Amino acid sequence: MMWLQNFFNFRLVSEYAGVFAEGIWQTLWISAVCLALSLVLGTVLALARMSKNPLLWRPVAGYIQFIRSTPLLVQIYLVYYGLPTIMPSGMLFDEVQSGIIALTLHTSPYMGEIIRAGIGSVARGQIEGALSVGMTPRQTMRYITLPQAIANVMPPLLGQTAVLIKDTSLLSIIAVFELLGAGLLMFSETVVATESYVTVAVCYLGIYAMMLVLSGIVQNRLGGSAWQAN
Amino acid sequence: MEWIADKWDIVVQLYPFMLKGLWLTFQISIISIAIGSIIGFVLGVAKTAGSRLLNGFINLYLHLLRGSPYLVQLYIVYFVLPSTGIAWLSFDSYTAAIVSLSLYTSSYVTEIVAAAIHAVPSGQAEAARSVGMSKFRTYQHILVPQALKLTIPPMASIYVIVIKSTAVLSVIGISELTRQGEVAIMRMPGDIMFIYSLIALFYFIYCYPMLRLSKWAEGRFGTFGGGDR
16 A cells, blocks of 8 residues: 555645535535526526527527637636626626626526427427416416426436536636635645645546436436436 | 727737637647547447446546546646656646547547447347358448448537637646737736637637537438537
């Protein structure tokens, strides 16, 4: 076991256990907030994208293409460095708020496209049935189409959530303290690369493993298709 | 009018500078997708060959690469591998970028190649085997040619993922497009929003046709319901 101790100093890592726990907590709550916001915004985008009014769906389609064709890092820079230069002075988002805004703007088109596919997958008879018993189109969407759509696309939604959790690591570049930020802090104080970065990777893999377990449970409940980790 | 003239001056000034960054982005993304595709092709074919032990190792490899963020993988290749003390693992930043990005790409390609081979109707392989083709010849003449066609649409969208991932390389000092933009902003701090929008536009011009190609190829070659992002 000597080689392992030479390679990896467990005592040093245990001294930083609190820092990493704080990092994991930050990563998880930032991801949760972004997930909630991007599900809401994603649903709005999906409905707007399916509208028949070209004044509505064309800009939304353009926005989706823009987000999909540019790197997340550039989008984060646009929000964090670019936005303050065009905002009225006095209104300034801190790095956590900017990070949440950027990640939400980035994730919601992906969520929206998944939800749109889900809405398309709801059987026609369900909608016709709801309309024929006197539900308004709005009620049909709210009580019949959307719940079934979301259940149908639960596997890709979970996959996209796993991507979102990994994407929060980029926020460390704008000095948000999260899991990778904890590793960077440890590296800057101790200058041991192996312990710092391998610990970060192990923590991310732990979160990923929990996502896999969760998706297994959901898959059993819904009897849907296998989850694909993108 | 003055605003437009003003911004146009910036574009003209920065154009060669940005183009240099775009060239490096292009270079790294092409090399990485080439190497990543070779690794992914080999692992993807191996994954369908049916050995339990081999599959276990390949799945472990995929989970390791899929379960951690690319940025962390980059830090591990660039900072952790040199500290193992093995001489040939001490990469310079350019090599580290290509090694990490190739490994990351290979995880996507492996799954796509394996899924595409599975999507070829099983009767094809059974027929080939029953007329006396060896397992190798079956792959060579029957399965791989049919499967490769199916991989074209998802490969185009994976190439877009690779291009977008190169932006992260700016943190280890590779002067690709994003890094060139940061340097441009240090020189002209007044136009942050405009310069970052310009960078985004460059990426858009590069990536959007690839996404259209992927969409077009889906109509042309069909999908098998995997890997599309």
